[in-house]
Amino acid sequence: MKIKSTEIVDTYAEAFKMYGCRFIITAENKQWAMAAAQSVTGFATSVIGCKCEAGIEKLIAAEESPDGRPGVSILLFTSDKDTIGKRLLERVGQCVMTCPSTACYNGLDEGEPVIVGGQLRYFGDGFQISKILNDKRMWRIPVMDGEFLVDDTFTYQKAVGGGNLLILGTNQKATLRAASAAVKAMRELPDIILPFPNGVVRSGSKVGSRYKSLIASTNDAYCPILKAVTKQTALNDQINSVLEIVIDGLTLEAVEQAMLVGIHAAAKPDIKKISAGNYGGGLGQYQIQLHELLKRDA
Amino acid sequence: MPLHLKLHTTPEVPLEAECICPDRMRGLSIDDINRLIVFHGNREMHLADFFECSGNNDGDIRVAGDLVNVKHVGSTMSFGLITIEGDIGVHAGAAMSGGKILIEGNASDWLAPEMLGGEIEVRGNAGHLVGSGYRGSTVGMQGGEIFIHGNVKNETGHCMRRGLIVVGGTSGDFTGVNMLAGTIIVIGEMGTRTGAGMKRGSIISLTKTSILPTFSLACNYSPVFIKQYLHYLLKKGYDIDSKIINGHFERWCGDAVELNRGEVLLYAD
Numbered sequence: 001m002k003i004k005s006t007e008i009v010d011t012y013a014e015a016f017k018m019y020g021c022r023f024i025i026t027a028e029n030k031q032w033a034m035a036a037a038q039s040v041t042g043f044a045t046s047v048i049g050c051k052c053e054a055g056i057e058k059l060i061a062a063e064e065s066p067d068g069r070p071g072v073s074i075l076l077f078t079s080d081k082d083t084i085g086k087r088l089l090e091r092v093g094q095c096v097m098t099c100p101s102t103a104c105y106n107g108l109d110e111g112e113p114v115i116v117g118g119q120l121r122y123f124g125d126g127f128q129i130s131k132i133l134n135d136k137r138m139w140r141i142p143v144m145d146g147e148f149l150v151d152d153t154f155t156y157q158k159a160v161g162g163g164n165l166l167i168l169g170t171n172q173k174a175t176l177r178a179a180s181a182a183v184k185a186m187r188e189l190p191d192i193i194l195p196f197p198n199g200v201v202r203s204g205s206k207v208g209s210r211y212k213s214l215i216a217s218t219n220d221a222y223c224p225i226l227k228a229v230t231k232q233t234a235l236n237d238q239i240n241s242v243l244e245i246v247i248d249g250l251t252l253e254a255v256e257q258a259m260l261v262g263i264h265a266a267a268k269p270d271i272k273k274i275s276a277g278n279y280g281g282g283l284g285q286y287q288i289q290l291h292e293l294l295k296r297d298a
Numbered sequence: 299m300p301l302h303l304k305l306h307t308t309p310e311v312p313l314e315a316e317c318i319c320p321d322r323m324r325g326l327s328i329d330d331i332n333r334l335i336v337f338h339g340n341r342e343m344h345l346a347d348f349f350e351c352s353g354n355n356d357g358d359i360r361v362a363g364d365l366v367n368v369k370h371v372g373s374t375m376s377f378g379l380i381t382i383e384g385d386i387g388v389h390a391g392a393a394m395s396g397g398k399i400l401i402e403g404n405a406s407d408w409l410a411p412e413m414l415g416g417e418i419e420v421r422g423n424a425g426h427l428v429g430s431g432y433r434g435s436t437v438g439m440q441g442g443e444i445f446i447h448g449n450v451k452n453e454t455g456h457c458m459r460r461g462l463i464v465v466g467g468t469s470g471d472f473t474g475v476n477m478l479a480g481t482i483i484v485i486g487e488m489g490t491r492t493g494a495g496m497k498r499g500s501i502i503s504l505t506k507t508s509i510l511p512t513f514s515l516a517c518n519y520s521p522v523f524i525k526q527y528l529h530y531l532l533k534k535g536y537d538i539d540s541k542i543i544n545g546h547f548e549r550w551c552g553d554a555v556e557l558n559r560g561e562v563l564l565y566a567d
Contacts, residue, residue, distance in 0.1 A: 026522075062359070064530075066526055067522050067523075067526040067527050067529065068526075068529050068543060068544075069522075069525065069526040103522045129498075129500075129561075130479075131481065131500070131529060132441075132460065132462075133462065133481075133530060134443075135529060138526075140523055146519045146520070146521065146522075146525075147521060147522070149522040149523050149526070181385075188360055212402065222559065
């Protein structure tokens, strides 16, 4: 199957069951909201080393935010539901509460509850104030620029992580350009994030390593400099650069839609193939077939 | 189609009509509803002696007529909707825990005493002691929301512990007296002795008002939670200038004769 001159490989992305939540950061202006958003989503590219995956979902206009100030919507994902509250507590406490003028609100209407503001309130040392509006409890925690307003309870739901695309190009510049175009198109969609820097990852990994202490190591099958060395290369003579886009979403449908949009946007002249990463189907709960996505869209 | 109750005989003395409540009418036929007990003064009578009843009993009740002498409508209600097509007498919504009472006219004194939850909206004015505790009781309103678009008289939110009271017009003296917690917002002017004896809680005034000497000024700032409350009130139909929503408030802490953990927030720009 081809889109223009790009071959879409008949394979699938192996995605995993995760737990995800959405929260909204607002601030006095867009710059401060973004400062907190960048801080709270920092070092959150992969659960392998960061314990969670997080990213900016979208900007929120002042008239659509809970307090009438500009905001940013964040999605955060973990592999298990027991740790999502801990990650939220750490990140909201250290990256949002610390940022001037911010407030932080739950962004999901339904799901399982996890207490965030109700834990952070103890920073108020007894001076914190509870408010209940429209059956929702918030905490006002005194800080040096006024007070930090945070929802008592956030919610999380079952989600999907590890949706991915591999973009195989003739050179690094063209592959970067295609990946950037795909990221731009995918970021227009709701309910998903691309957790890696600028949405793109170059150090795709395989499961296991020749070193016993490592659970993952470089995906040598897709490393161009190993084409002549490794026995299992997936790259032909024309391919000299590979980039991956990883997608986490609140639903499988959101991840699939993002992959579809990404495939179309990345299919450019110097991109020889678009593929997806999997582990033989034995690890992830979801197999997102690239050809099926395209057939469904046709 | 809601259940219609139309007053055909105006009571000469206060009529205690606790039975006008979705909880007490649940599952009853029109005949059963007609036989519900009301107290005309100290005389036990039937609802049909005063009201003409028609429609479907589906938790939505509309009450029409001169109801200023009808007490306790919606007392202890936990679900459904009662619409009062005019004025209503004292103790409406007493200890209610859910549902909504919409009063299209004015409410008398003791509106929603010791309310636990639910919502009351008054399109006109309300009397004394809105959302208060009964005399001798240490706790008043403990939850829910009361929206009054007009004025209220004295002791609004007396010893309230939780919930929200919003006054679109002016409030009388002793607003939030002995308040334990919760939020009172007054868009118009307030009388004197606001927050006297309050332990915790927030009284927010969008106009300047006199402050008791037992309150001390903490700072002038722009609280985010007020923005959220005022946006909520915009959705509820109140007319609030965006200048106020984004404005600064003086935070007065008190009452120092009590815990000193309460606050009066006065619009300061």
